[in-house]
Amino acid sequence: MMKDEAARSDRAREDAINQLPLPYSEALRLRSAGIADTLIAEILGVEPDVLPSVYALAEDKITTILTRTQSDHRRREN
Numbered sequence: 001m002m003k004d005e006a007a008r009s010d011r012a013r014e015d016a017i018n019q020l021p022l023p024y025s026e027a028l029r030l031r032s033a034g035i036a037d038t039l040i041a042e043i044l045g046v047e048p049d050v051l052p053s054v055y056a057l058a059e060d061k062i063t064t065i066l067t068r069t070q071s072d073h074r075r076r077e078n
Contacts, residue, residue: 016065024058031055 017025023044030040041048 012066012069013062016062019065020058020061024054024061027051027054028058
């Protein structure tokens with residue numbers, strides 16, 4: 001992937017994270033910052049064993065947002 005494509009991809013992912021409900025975006029941002037899962041769970045007010053599901057759901061939501069955004073862009077181009 002070229003630099004411009006990588007930057008666009010990072011920007012698109014950040015835009016998608018901004019569209020997530022707060023607990024999901026917060027969980028992903030904290031994880032990206034290297035915060036321990038036990039602390040993330042405490043901040044979110046959930047049990048640590050729930051976090052894998054929170055992360056998976058957040059990633060699924062991001063995939064949906066990015067797919068929808070790409071479809072919207074393609075429709076506008078045609």
